[in-house]
Each structure stands twice: as structure tokens, then as C-alpha cells.
Amino acid sequence: MRVKPAAFALFIISSILFLVPHSIAQNPDTLLPEQSAAKAKQILQQLTDALGGPAYLNVRESDCEGRLARFGHNGELAGFTNFKEYWRYPDKSRTDYYKKGVVINTYNGDQGWTLDRGGVSELPAPAVADFQELTKKDINNLLRLRVKEPGMVFRYGGQDIVVSPGCRPLVAFFRPHYGHHRG
Numbered sequence: 001m002r003v004k005p006a007a008f009a010l011f012i013i014s015s016i017l018f019l020v021p022h023s024i025a026q027n028p029d030t031l032l033p034e035q036s037a038a039k040a041k042q043i044l045q046q047l048t049d050a051l052g053g054p055a056y057l058n059v060r061e062s063d064c065e066g067r068l069a070r071f072g073h074n075g076e077l078a079g080f081t082n083f084k085e086y087w088r089y090p091d092k093s094r095t096d097y098y099k100k101g102v103v104i105n106t107y108n109g110d111q112g113w114t115l116d117r118g119g120v121s122e123l124p125a126p127a128v129a130d131f132q133e134l135t136k137k138d139i140n141n142l143l144r145l146r147v148k149e150p151g152m153v154f155r156y157g158g159q160d161i162v163v164s165p166g167c168r169p170l171v172a173f174f175r176p177h178y179g180h181h182r183g
Contacts, residue, residue: 033155039156040154040156044154051143056143057144062086062089063084063086064087066083067083068083083096083097084096089141091107091108092107092108093107093135102116103115107123109132111128112127112128112131
């Protein structure tokens with residue numbers, strides 16, 4: 001089989017374009033700690049700028065609504081639940097779920113309540129602890145508050161696609177309303 005020169009040239013150019021970014025990318029294992037921290041901070045700054053810079057950082061309240069897709073144990077779609085979520089950063093949250101009635105979960109720091117057809121009740125301590133742990137890892141709190149904490153360590157980990165076996169897919173469609181924020 002004879003290869004046409006144009007096809008061979010296209011193959012060579014494509015190969016070069018594919019390999020060049022991989023050879024230029026920084027290997028996180030060869031960076032000094034100071035270089036790694038600087039690269040991590042640079043990426044966080046780019047992320048913050050892409051989200052709106054100072055306007056994003058000054059948001060103190062937000063609300064969001066959407067649909068959560070629920071999946072069964074077999075991976076099949078089990079339905080959708082509409083929700084509306086309100087935040088007052090860093091640790092106050094209210095989520096309303098609309099499915100055969102309204103269920104409202106509210107958190108205020110180290111306290112939590114739920115409202116359903118049976119009335120208002122306190123959320124169990126593990127649910128509140130989970131909420132507190134999640135707020136520490138929430139991207140909004142990380143970018144607005146936690147990056148400034150004393151002792152925060154920054155490391156560049158490189159580029160990778162992470163696939164975790166055993167994870168169930170979660171699909172959510174969100175409509176954030178940052179226009180209603182108060183600084």
C-alpha cells in the first residue's frame with residue numbers, strides 16, 4: 001500500500017502537535033516546593049479571574065435552582081428532583097427539595113434542621129458534621145476564604161483525568177443567581 005505524501009505530512013504534523021504540549025507541560029514531580037506553590041497559586045488566580053475576579057470574591061449570598069438526577073443501584077435513571085439552594089457564605093445554607101411535598105434542610109454553622117410533612121426537627125449530629133466538612137471543601141469557600149488561611153499549603157499536582165471505580169454518576173443542572181448577591 002502506498003501512502004500519499006499529503007496524508008503522511010498530515011500524520012507527521014498531527015503527531016508533532018499532539019506531542020509538543022505533553023513535552024512542554026511541567027512535571028509536578030520535578031518542581032521545587034516554591035515552584036509548585038507558585039504554579040498552584042497561578043492556577044487558582046486564573047480560576048478566580050475566570051469566575052469574575054473581585055465581583056466573584058465579594059459575593060456573600062447566592063441562590064441556585066435546578067434538577068438533581070437520581071440513579072438506582074443498577075445505574076438506571078430513577079427520576080429527577082427539583083431543588084432550590086440558598087447560601088450565605090461561609091456556613092449557612094438552605095436547600096428546598098420539591099418531590100411529593102417540600103423538604104427543607106437548613107444549616108447554620110454547627111446546627112441543622114429539616115422541615116417536612118412531620119414538622120421541624122433537628123438534623124442528626126453526623127449530618128451536621130458532614131455539612132461542616134463539605135463547607136471546608138466547597139470551591140466557593142476555598143477560593144473566597146480558605147486560600148487566605150495561615151498555614152494553607154499549595155501544591156501543583158499536574159494534569160490528569162480522575163476516574164474513580166464504584167462511583168455512581170450524578171447529574172445536576174444548575175441555574176445560579178449571582179445577580180441577587182449582597183456584598
